[in-house]
Amino acid sequence: MKENVLEIKNLHVQFPIHIGTVRAVEDVSLNLRKGEVMGLVGESGCGKSTLGFSILRLLRPPGHIASGEINYHGRDICSMPQKELLELRGRNISMIFQDPLTSLDPLYTIGDQFLETLRTHEKGIKKKIALERAADMLKNLGISPNRLHEYPHQMSGGMRQRIMIGIGLILNPDLLIADEPTTALDVIVEAQFLDLLNELREKFELTIMFITHNLGVVAQASDRITVMYGGRMAETGTAEDVFADPKHPYTQGLLASVPNIKLEQPELQAMPGAPPDLVNPPPGCVFHPRCPHVMDVCKQEVPKSFQANGHMTACWLYK
Amino acid sequence: MKHSPTAAMGRVIGGFTGMGRKYGAEWWILIMGALIIGGIILMALLAPLIAPYDPHDQEAGPQLQPPGREHLLGTDNLQRDVLSRIIFGARTILWVAILAAIISSVVGITLGMFSGYSGGAFDKTLSLIMDSVYAFPGLILAIAFAAMLEPGIMSITIAVAVIYIPTYFRLVRGQTLTIKEELYVESAQAIGAPNLVILGKYIFPNVIATTAVVFTMNVGDAIMIEAALTYLGLGLPPSIVDWGMDLAMGKKYLPSGQWWLITFPGVMISTLALGFTMLGEGLAEILNPRLLER
Amino acid sequence: MKNLLRYIIARTLLTIPMLFILLTIVFAVIRIMPGDPVSAMLGGHAPEKVIEQKKEELGLNKPLIVQYGNYLWQVAHLDLGTSMIFKQKVTSAITDKLPATIELTIFGMLVTLLVGVPLGAYAADNRRSGKDYLIRLFGIVIYCIPVYWLGLMFQMIFGVWLDWFPVAGRTGARVFVSTFEQTGLYIIDTLLINDWAALWDVLMHLVLPSLTLGLVLSGIFIRLTRANMLDVLKSDYILAAEARGIRHFPVVYKHGLLNAFVPILTMMGLQVSLLMAGAVLTESTFSWPGMGRLLLERIYLRDYPTIQGVIVIFALIVAFMSLIVDIIYALIDPRVRY
Numbered sequence: 001m002k003e004n005v006l007e008i009k010n011l012h013v014q015f016p017i018h019i020g021t022v023r024a025v026e027d028v029s030l031n032l033r034k035g036e037v038m039g040l041v042g043e044s045g046c047g048k049s050t051l052g053f054s055i056l057r058l059l060r061p062p063g064h065i066a067s068g069e070i071n072y073h074g075r076d077i078c079s080m081p082q083k084e085l086l087e088l089r090g091r092n093i094s095m096i097f098q099d100p101l102t103s104l105d106p107l108y109t110i111g112d113q114f115l116e117t118l119r120t121h122e123k124g125i126k127k128k129i130a131l132e133r134a135a136d137m138l139k140n141l142g143i144s145p146n147r148l149h150e151y152p153h154q155m156s157g158g159m160r161q162r163i164m165i166g167i168g169l170i171l172n173p174d175l176l177i178a179d180e181p182t183t184a185l186d187v188i189v190e191a192q193f194l195d196l197l198n199e200l201r202e203k204f205e206l207t208i209m210f211i212t213h214n215l216g217v218v219a220q221a222s223d224r225i226t227v228m229y230g231g232r233m234a235e236t237g238t239a240e241d242v243f244a245d246p247k248h249p250y251t252q253g254l255l256a257s258v259p260n261i262k263l264e265q266p267e268l269q270a271m272p273g274a275p276p277d278l279v280n281p282p283p284g285c286v287f288h289p290r291c292p293h294v295m296d297v298c299k300q301e302v303p304k305s306f307q308a309n310g311h312m313t314a315c316w317l318y319k
Numbered sequence: 320m321k322h323s324p325t326a327a328m329g330r331v332i333g334g335f336t337g338m339g340r341k342y343g344a345e346w347w348i349l350i351m352g353a354l355i356i357g358g359i360i361l362m363a364l365l366a367p368l369i370a371p372y373d374p375h376d377q378e379a380g381p382q383l384q385p386p387g388r389e390h391l392l393g394t395d396n397l398q399r400d401v402l403s404r405i406i407f408g409a410r411t412i413l414w415v416a417i418l419a420a421i422i423s424s425v426v427g428i429t430l431g432m433f434s435g436y437s438g439g440a441f442d443k444t445l446s447l448i449m450d451s452v453y454a455f456p457g458l459i460l461a462i463a464f465a466a467m468l469e470p471g472i473m474s475i476t477i478a479v480a481v482i483y484i485p486t487y488f489r490l491v492r493g494q495t496l497t498i499k500e501e502l503y504v505e506s507a508q509a510i511g512a513p514n515l516v517i518l519g520k521y522i523f524p525n526v527i528a529t530t531a532v533v534f535t536m537n538v539g540d541a542i543m544i545e546a547a548l549t550y551l552g553l554g555l556p557p558s559i560v561d562w563g564m565d566l567a568m569g570k571k572y573l574p575s576g577q578w579w580l581i582t583f584p585g586v587m588i589s590t591l592a593l594g595f596t597m598l599g600e601g602l603a604e605i606l607n608p609r610l611l612e613r
Numbered sequence: 614m615k616n617l618l619r620y621i622i623a624r625t626l627l628t629i630p631m632l633f634i635l636l637t638i639v640f641a642v643i644r645i646m647p648g649d650p651v652s653a654m655l656g657g658h659a660p661e662k663v664i665e666q667k668k669e670e671l672g673l674n675k676p677l678i679v680q681y682g683n684y685l686w687q688v689a690h691l692d693l694g695t696s697m698i699f700k701q702k703v704t705s706a707i708t709d710k711l712p713a714t715i716e717l718t719i720f721g722m723l724v725t726l727l728v729g730v731p732l733g734a735y736a737a738d739n740r741r742s743g744k745d746y747l748i749r750l751f752g753i754v755i756y757c758i759p760v761y762w763l764g765l766m767f768q769m770i771f772g773v774w775l776d777w778f779p780v781a782g783r784t785g786a787r788v789f790v791s792t793f794e795q796t797g798l799y800i801i802d803t804l805l806i807n808d809w810a811a812l813w814d815v816l817m818h819l820v821l822p823s824l825t826l827g828l829v830l831s832g833i834f835i836r837l838t839r840a841n842m843l844d845v846l847k848s849d850y851i852l853a854a855e856a857r858g859i860r861h862f863p864v865v866y867k868h869g870l871l872n873a874f875v876p877i878l879t880m881m882g883l884q885v886s887l888l889m890a891g892a893v894l895t896e897s898t899f900s901w902p903g904m905g906r907l908l909l910e911r912i913y914l915r916d917y918p919t920i921q922g923v924i925v926i927f928a929l930i931v932a933f934m935s936l937i938v939d940i941i942y943a944l945i946d947p948r949v950r951y
Contacts, residue, residue: 056856058852058855058856086858086859086860087858088858089855089856089857089858090856090857090858090859091858094856094857095853095856096853097849097852097853097856098849099849102848102849102850103849103850103852103853104850104853105850105854105868105872106850106872106946106947106948107868107871107872107875107945107946107947108868116854116857116859116863117857117858117859120857120858120859120860121858151947151948153947153948164853167857168857344746348753447630447631447634448634448638450631451630451631451634451635451638452634452635452638453883454631454635454882454883454886454931454932454935455635455638455886455927455928455931456886456887456889456890456893456927456931457886457890458890458893458894459889459890459893459908459924459927460638460642462893462908462909462912463639463642463643463920463924464642466912466920467642467643539757543757543759546759547759547761547894550759550761550894550897551894551897551909552913553912566761566762566765569765570765570898573765573768573769573773574773574780576773578769581762581765581766581769582766582769584762585758585759585762585765585766588759588762589754589757589758589759589762592757592759593753593754593757596753596756596757597753600753
């Protein structure tokens with residue numbers, strides 16, 4: 001088995017606000033093995049993006065990591081001093097965001113933004129060398145190096161997202177956190193982007209955490225999948241296992257609500273109910289108010305993870 | 320629920336602190352502003368009762384006496400009691416500033432609503448004029464008006480009022496343009512409601528809430544402009560008791576060290592302006608947090 | 614570059630209607646108002662004939678529309694007429710006084726920016742902390758202090774009590790202005806002739822007036838900067854910069870402040886008018902021989918051509934400055950030009 005790049009253990013993230021505490025991430029534990037793509041899926045507000053942000057400790061106050069560990073090659077990010085953390089960001093772990101239109105500073109050229117990142121991490125690097133490296137990176141991304149002198153507003157959304165990834169990879173990090181990177185792109189650009197991501201992953205030996213609500217994208221791009229619901233992990237396993245044989249009732253419902261050309265599907269089913277209130281989550285399993293197979297134990301006790309058909313499921317059905 | 324006075328009081332105070340908790344500092348800013356304004360308005364209303372001397376009395380005490388037991392804030396070069404002049408002066412400045420704000424808001428809101436609602440060349444021309452006036456230094460415009468008109472309460476009120484008309488106009492016109500596109504206005508037009516009814520029934524009530532905030536801030540500003548004009552010797556005849564004029568008079572005694580003549584009128588102008596600004600600021604944050612950021 | 618030039622030309626043309634309206638308003642206020650300038654100047658007892666003669670001399674007996682035409686014609690040729698009191702061209706009175714106002718406003722603006730922008734940015738960076746509330750309170754209070762009164766208090770404290778700075782005029786009695794007056798901007802003039810003592814004297818005279826003017830306006834800039842910074846700090850590119858490991862200071866001040874400064878700049882055009890108004894009052898308090906003092910002196914003398922001329926110049930300055938501000942805006946923000 002390959003070594004773990006990232007190990008998250010019993011992570012809790014909370015946002016204290018005036019009406020109470022939002023428990024955005026509750027007791028999440030997962031590992032990212034070297035070279036794999038982990039897809040993190042769930043509906044809006046399930047805590048998947050918060051989880052992504054907490055890996056780089058980029059939570060906006062009052063959000064904070066309440067307890068748990070995030071180990072990057074054995075170093076705990078949660079207890080890391082600020083200076084070390086700043087070195088880690090961008091050099092070892094990079095992150096790209098949902099909206100490529102607003103992720104680049106509009107007042108600086110693309111070249112300036114490459115330069116700033118390089119200079120921050122490699123003190124005293126010559127401007128010429130830095131710009132050459134940026135130009136090389138652009139070639140990798142299929143963008144003409146001439147565009148280094150241009151401003152973000154002169155480029156299309158897809159191009160900006162590629163540039164974001166380029167700036168993210170310029171220092172050869174081994175972990176990339178992609179927070180809904182294709183949500184703002186149209187379908188064709190999305191497909192191109194996913195191909196590029198695959199290419200880069202091999203070239204740069206990347207481990208990727210791919211956060212999305214789009215099941216189609218996740219099926220295409222990931223080796224393993226973690227499904228999140230209400231701040232907790234519902235199910236985790238290889239992409240084939242989870243898609244072919246979903247175990248958690250939430251995953252089953254999620255797959256039944258998406259059109260699928262390949263699978264024989266009688267009709268689309270909307271999931272009844274609404275996502276849980278994370279300030280006052282329901283007792284027991286957070287999914288129980290919406291679950292078609294709800295049992296008494298579900299209303300009282302939080303389910304542990306159970307092995308079911310080769311993957312882990314947090315559901316009492318598989319006790 | 321209990322019906323004792325203490326319980327009622329408790330509910331009122333509880334309500335206040337509850338609001339305080341909900342809105343935080345903004346709420347206390349609003350309360351502070353309201354208290355300052357209330358205090359000064361009360362002082363102006365009760366002026367004849369609380370002022371120790373007639374503000375025009377030129378034999379109230381010795382000349383240029385520093386603050387002391389007999390004259391709490393001292394006396395001026397004409398042997399008048401500074402405290403009494405401060406108390407009576409509040410009447411002038413409050414009257415002028417509030418009246419000016421009323422005049423400019425009525426004119427500005429009316430023009431802004433009609434201009435925004437009717438559109439076309441009329442709207443374009445009026446907007447251009449208002450934008451130009453808005454860009455021009457208000458004080459200099461007020462100076463020009465005050466210089467051209469005979470000194471008097473009405474003249475200075477008009478001079479101050481003129482410069483704020485564009486503020487209301489721009490705000491109200493902008494809002495009218497937005498509201499005009501709303502479905503309920505369009506459907507009212509579709510069923511043939513007269514324009515005046517639409518303006519009065521649908522547009523005016525929507526516009527009035529935000530103008531309330533601007534009105535409060537506007538009075539604060541008008542206070543400083545009024546005092547500025549009279550400080551420069553414009554707008555009012557010397558027979559009227561006014562903080563700005565007292566400040567100008569006190570200025571002559573600054574080199575010889577009679578500090579009380581300039582200190583107290585200035586403190587009063589600042590405090591009164593501060594009261595209205597705080598009230599407006601608090602209202603704005605509570606009603607519409609984005610209003611003042613523009 | 615070509616785009617920028619086209620933008621500048623288009624923006625310049627847009628200034629013309631605004632200028633036209635401002636000139637018309639000035640004319641309306643001065644000429645159409647009740648009261649007759651000539652009899653006001655000569656006093657109520659002047660014989661009818663003298664009044665008529667003076668009116669003819671000034672062209673005031675012609676129909677209003679002709680007067681208006683003449684006035685626009687004059688302004689277009691940068692001729693503002695002749696003073697009614699002194700045998701002096703209005704333009705020459707203005708060119709005498711304008712540099713003093715320019716010097717004062719430039720330094721006032723400098724104080725405003727140096728105080729308001731960093732404080733506002735710092736407050737936004739520390740939002741909802743004690744420092745934030747303290748800075749905001751300072752902003753509100755300083756905004757409510759009338760500029761002329763702050764000037765008086767500074768005169769009293771730093772001039773009369775502590776005797777650190779001079780309280781009136783642009784130079785001391787021992788400095789002979791005639792020996793160096795070239796541009797009228799005394800800082801440049803004294804530098805031109807290498808007279809360090811005079812430069813020091815000029816600077817000392819500038820301290821209190823520019824502090825007074827600058828501090829009062831800084832309240833507005835604290836608010837503007839803070840509000841815009843709060844918006845900018847929420848944006849994705851700030852988060853993205855943090856995710857790249859850029860240190861907090863450059864994130865907040867290089868990316869944050871520069872982006873927040875763009876909307877601040879657009880509002881600066883309006884601040885120019887506050888600066889001008891503040892300058893008039895500051896000049897009055899500090900006996901600063903600039904445009905504001907000229908305006909007030911001539912108002913007391915009822916010298917209408919000069920009053921009108923000074924206000925026209927203020928209108929020109931406002932229109933010109935809003936043009937300049939927009940051009941700077943286009944230079945900073947590459948998005949504007951397209």
